[in-house]
Amino acid sequence: MAKYGMVIDLDRCVGCQACMVACKAQWQTPEDYFRTWVKHIGPVQVKDEMVFTSYVGQCNHCDNPPCVPACPTQATFKDTETGIVLVDYDLCIGCGYCVEACPYDARFINPVTKKVEKCDFCFPRLGEEDPACVKTCIVSAKVFGDLENKDSYISKKISEGNTYVIATKEINPGPNVYYKGRRSKVEAIIKTYPPKKKDTLPAKIWSNILRPFVILGAGATFIGSLVAFLFQINQGEKEGEDEE
Amino acid sequence: MIGPLYKVLGWSHGTLLIFAVIIGFFFGYALYRSGFYSAKKLAGVFYLYDFAVYKVIFFAIVVASLLLWFFSSIGLLKFELLSFHPSYLWSAAIGGFIFGIGFSIGGFCPGTSLVSAVTGSFDAIAFFVGVYLGIAIWDLGYPFIFKGLNHLGKIEAKTMMELWGIPYIILIAIAIVIVIVTFPLVDKIEKKNKI
Amino acid sequence: MRNELLEKYLPLTPEEKEELKSKKIKKHDVATVFLHWFNMLVWLTELITGAALIVSLNYAFMPKFFTKIVSDIYGTRGNIIRTHIFVGVLWAIVLTLYALFGWRRYLKPTLKEIFGITKDDIGWLKAKFEEVVLGKKVHYPPQDAYNGGQKLFAQVVALMVPVIIITGFIMAFHLLSPSLIRWAIIIHFGAVGLVVMGLSVHIYMALLYPPEQEGFFGMIHGYVSEYFAYHHHYKFWRKKKKGLDKPEELPPKKDLPPIKAGIFLGIVLFFSFYLTGFGLGSSGFVQRTLVAILGAFAPESVKNHSYMGHYWGVYPLWNFLVFMGLGVIAGTLFAMFLAHHKFRFRIERGEKINDFQRLVYAVIGGIIVGFATRVAGGCTSSMALSGGSVFSPGGWLFMIFLFIGGYLGAFFFRRLWK
Numbered sequence: 001m002a003k004y005g006m007v008i009d010l011d012r013c014v015g016c017q018a019c020m021v022a023c024k025a026q027w028q029t030p031e032d033y034f035r036t037w038v039k040h041i042g043p044v045q046v047k048d049e050m051v052f053t054s055y056v057g058q059c060n061h062c063d064n065p066p067c068v069p070a071c072p073t074q075a076t077f078k079d080t081e082t083g084i085v086l087v088d089y090d091l092c093i094g095c096g097y098c099v100e101a102c103p104y105d106a107r108f109i110n111p112v113t114k115k116v117e118k119c120d121f122c123f124p125r126l127g128e129e130d131p132a133c134v135k136t137c138i139v140s141a142k143v144f145g146d147l148e149n150k151d152s153y154i155s156k157k158i159s160e161g162n163t164y165v166i167a168t169k170e171i172n173p174g175p176n177v178y179y180k181g182r183r184s185k186v187e188a189i190i191k192t193y194p195p196k197k198k199d200t201l202p203a204k205i206w207s208n209i210l211r212p213f214v215i216l217g218a219g220a221t222f223i224g225s226l227v228a229f230l231f232q233i234n235q236g237e238k239e240g241e242d243e244e
Numbered sequence: 245m246i247g248p249l250y251k252v253l254g255w256s257h258g259t260l261l262i263f264a265v266i267i268g269f270f271f272g273y274a275l276y277r278s279g280f281y282s283a284k285k286l287a288g289v290f291y292l293y294d295f296a297v298y299k300v301i302f303f304a305i306v307v308a309s310l311l312l313w314f315f316s317s318i319g320l321l322k323f324e325l326l327s328f329h330p331s332y333l334w335s336a337a338i339g340g341f342i343f344g345i346g347f348s349i350g351g352f353c354p355g356t357s358l359v360s361a362v363t364g365s366f367d368a369i370a371f372f373v374g375v376y377l378g379i380a381i382w383d384l385g386y387p388f389i390f391k392g393l394n395h396l397g398k399i400e401a402k403t404m405m406e407l408w409g410i411p412y413i414i415l416i417a418i419a420i421v422i423v424i425v426t427f428p429l430v431d432k433i434e435k436k437n438k439i
Numbered sequence: 440m441r442n443e444l445l446e447k448y449l450p451l452t453p454e455e456k457e458e459l460k461s462k463k464i465k466k467h468d469v470a471t472v473f474l475h476w477f478n479m480l481v482w483l484t485e486l487i488t489g490a491a492l493i494v495s496l497n498y499a500f501m502p503k504f505f506t507k508i509v510s511d512i513y514g515t516r517g518n519i520i521r522t523h524i525f526v527g528v529l530w531a532i533v534l535t536l537y538a539l540f541g542w543r544r545y546l547k548p549t550l551k552e553i554f555g556i557t558k559d560d561i562g563w564l565k566a567k568f569e570e571v572v573l574g575k576k577v578h579y580p581p582q583d584a585y586n587g588g589q590k591l592f593a594q595v596v597a598l599m600v601p602v603i604i605i606t607g608f609i610m611a612f613h614l615l616s617p618s619l620i621r622w623a624i625i626i627h628f629g630a631v632g633l634v635v636m637g638l639s640v641h642i643y644m645a646l647l648y649p650p651e652q653e654g655f656f657g658m659i660h661g662y663v664s665e666y667f668a669y670h671h672h673y674k675f676w677r678k679k680k681k682g683l684d685k686p687e688e689l690p691p692k693k694d695l696p697p698i699k700a701g702i703f704l705g706i707v708l709f710f711s712f713y714l715t716g717f718g719l720g721s722s723g724f725v726q727r728t729l730v731a732i733l734g735a736f737a738p739e740s741v742k743n744h745s746y747m748g749h750y751w752g753v754y755p756l757w758n759f760l761v762f763m764g765l766g767v768i769a770g771t772l773f774a775m776f777l778a779h780h781k782f783r784f785r786i787e788r789g790e791k792i793n794d795f796q797r798l799v800y801a802v803i804g805g806i807i808v809g810f811a812t813r814v815a816g817g818c819t820s821s822m823a824l825s826g827g828s829v830f831s832p833g834g835w836l837f838m839i840f841l842f843i844g845g846y847l848g849a850f851f852f853r854r855l856w857k
Contacts, residue, residue, distance in 0.1 A: 090517030214632030268766020303701025339815020344844025350804015374805015
């Protein structure tokens with residue numbers, strides 16, 4: 001058992017976007033699509049501070065990922081061994097419910113494969129080397145490791161304090177990507193790119209109308225048939241002669 | 245929308261295959277309604293009593309090329325994105341010659357034999373099996389005997405427009421002239437040899 | 440048997456009862472019986488695999504242990520979805536063939552029947568409701584081959600099946616846009632839900648409800664006793680007895696005149712180019728399927744073969760011309776049906792040779808033609824038609840030499856056809 005996470009040091013990050021390049025090279029994503037991104041933020045007024053910073057974002061591998069229950073086939077799931085949110089490409093039908101559900105816009109439908117993609121902490125490299133973005137970062141702003149292992153470098157980084165996650169009171173799915181640096185920087189990110197809670201119309205129709213209807217209807221007819229059958233047994237077998 | 249849609253709009257391979265089925269559906273429909281389920285009708289073109297094959301092929305070529313020309317000249321079709329067969333002149337000529345002999349013996353070509361086989365004609369089924377055998381002979385013998393036979397006489401130009409620098413529409417006009425001249429002629433021959 | 444029975448539903452005398460009980464009447468065609476049980480198998484697999492696929496919190500309606508059992512049976516969940524899609528596609532193909540082939544004979548009359556709702560059908564539903572829910576003693580009005588309840592279920596099925604198939608294809612092959620796939624999912628679920636509601640009543644009625652049990656066996660061998668038909672489907676019985684249920688024969692159509700056919704073919708060819716950029720073709724179908732067959736035995740040597748390797752690609756059957764061939768088969772059958780031609784096994788030949796000789800010559804001709812397509816790189820469809828219309832030099836040369844070869848061959852082999 002492990003729980004992998006990441007710490008991104010905003011004080012170190014220079015916004016060079018090398019991580020975006022490394023990720024793109026590793027995963028060969030189409031032109032306009034990124035599994036990780038660097039967005040330059042600022043100037044943003046946070047209380048009495050004027051903030052410039054970079055939003056280094058990716059999948060947060062949340063503890064309660066909203067994308068997982070949104071996926072009808074459970075192609076998206078949280079790996080119990082590593083805590084990484086993964087996608088089973090056999091099962092993904094490219095509906096994009098998870099894309100809509102993700103508060104961080106960390107997912108996209110790959111227009112070539114027609115299936116969903118997102119950061120998976122470079123899952124195939126796990127145990128051998130760090131994710132591509134971590135390895136390439138020129139200022140070592142990204143740290144990757146096991147959060148449950150108290151001796152790991154990442155745990156030490158977090159215990160140093162000054163780490164925050166991108167979440168609000170209303171929307172906190174339990175991200176496992178931590179941001180280190182001045183509090184105002186994280187607040188600036190949240191102010192510019194607030195985590196969103198979205199429900200798509202078909203999903204709403206399904207859970208509020210169609211699903212109860214289907215379950216009730218199928219259940220009612222099934223139970224109705226069953227009751228009729230019990231009555232029939234109770235009355236004893238009649239000959240098939242339904243006289244008028 | 246500017247065609248070919250598959251390439252311009254970047255359709256997925258699966259979408260392409262669905263369109264393949266739809267196009268094939270109408271292709272099969274056209275072949276059947278032309279009467280090409282009958283070997284007698286098909287072979288008629290070589291035995292001079294039924295020129296339906298000749299007429300249908302030529303008319304289809306004229307109609308299709310006119311439409312292609314029209315659409316590409318008003319900018320609704322990128323002609324250069326169409327897939328052309330590479331030009332191997334000698335191979336095409338030799339292949340065509342052998343093909344013609346086989347056609348006159350068997351009375352079918354691959355597409356029409358499939359159409360006819362589906363409608364229950366045993367001779368078409370036999371022919372279709374023959375096509376498999378013929379292709380298998382080629383495939384298996386290719387590395388040893390036939391290598392290169394399909395690549396004789398290569399030229400770079402993929403169309404006659406490139407080759408001779410003649411505009412598309414002129415070539416179509418020539419084809420139309422051929423149609424106008426030959427159709428009454430073959431009608432006459434057809435009448436004479438009617439069985 | 441009294442003749443009044445043919446006009447009006449009357450209580451039977453004991454002798455008539457015995458007489459009708461001893462006689463059988465045909466209720467279902469073999470095709471209907473086959474389709475019914477094929478459907479049952481498909482639905483069973485699809486419902487089980489489908490329910491096991493819907494596991495996430497917002498969607499699941501089957502308990503966890505069920506999905507676990509199914510996953511264990513299939514090994515991985517990927518296998519479940521592959522099975523689901525494979526069986527679904529197979530089902531769609533069979534249904535399409537049934538619709539194409541059996542439109543006039545089976546589907547159209549059946550649709551007419553089930554959507555032809557009469558007062559008696561409404562009466563039947565009302566009576567059933569009063570009997571089951573209110574516990575009244577009721578009279579059922581005379582019924583067609585399917586009673587009001589059966590019609591209602593059949594209507595739901597007939598309307599929902601195309602919806603299920605279309606939405607299924609959209610999901611399985613990621614067609615169109617993700618937002619459409621999102622709608623397809625819930626429509627797929629809803630449509631299946633509607634069918635399942637009717638299904639449990641249908642199964643109960645057929646399997647467990649004693650008065651209908653003869654109908655159940657009727658769905659196995661196609662026959663029911665006249666007594667059952669008289670009682671349960673009086674209007675159907677009367678029609679049968681009066682001989683009013685024969686479909687009319689339509690005269691076969693003549694082939695299109697060559698010019699019309701040529702225009703049609705030309706338009707098809709143009710659309711093939713306009714939509715996909717590729718022309719028509721037939722020999723590729725044979726080449727690819729052959730590669731797939733050979734590849735099934737020796738995948739490595741086919742993949743690395745100096746000629747066949749070129750046709751392997753991702754997978755040889757996952758190809759434009761292969762799918763076009765499937766379309767050709769369907770289109771041919773459809774054309775045959777629209778032209779009111781009958782499917783019949785036959786051998787066409789000239790008068791001077793016998794059937795066996797004709798078959799031998801057909802195989803020989805096929806071998807020569809098959810070989811020639813490989814030399815030239817295509818057949819009449821791809822070289823002459825498609826190449827001809829874009830004025831490819833090879834295409835026109837092929838066509839010219841085809842006719843030269845053809846007339847030369849005709850000179851030597853004229854005995855075969857005269």
